[in-house]
Amino acid sequence: QTVVTQEPSLTVSPGGTVTLTCASSTGVVTSGYYPNWFQQKPGQAPRALIYITSNKHSWTPARFSGSLLGGKAALTLSGVQPEDEAEYYCLLYYGGSWVFGGGTKLTVL
């Protein structure tokens, strides 16, 4: 049973920078796991933000960036806005199986 682990919650001040991470129970996360990041606000469907580690969709704000950091996939928000308060999920690919992380609840305070 593969487990993908994210921080359960993080708090950041408006205008600040925060990094969310995504770890795999199988070991080091590489781009071969095609890391995806999604944002979900209460009552809404998830919205795709980042694909294959660091690529942004056309609608992804410039303040969001993806990377590999310390053996994990990472999502960094720079210059956080109040509207960035949401749940964030990563998704990793395991060759015919996809596993979501448990999500990080980001509070902007």
Next chain:
Amino acid sequence: QVQLVESGGGVVQPGGSLRLSCAASGFTFSSYGMHWVRQAPGKGLEWVAFDGTNKYYPDSVKGRFTISRDNSKNTLYLQMNSLRAEDTAVYYCAKTNGASGTFTDYWGQGTLVTVSS
């Protein structure tokens, strides 16, 4: 513009069956892999099925759920049999970037399935 509209959710008894649909528009449906993803009340996202070059399922639904599509109708389906209380969730369909499903871009708004007696 890409649109995905799920339907078919509702209340079903344990052991029952339900078929969900996802009507797609705004892209060449036959060229893209599609996922079903679910979210139990107050919980996180869980991948349920993929249809593309091949079909894949997690162990939690393998043998009970079947993903299929009708390219002539631009519609994705999820046939759910032997339903359990733990299958209660909002079910989303999501479009991927191609037949292999390397990444997901567009999501529907979801349809709620409640398994209860």
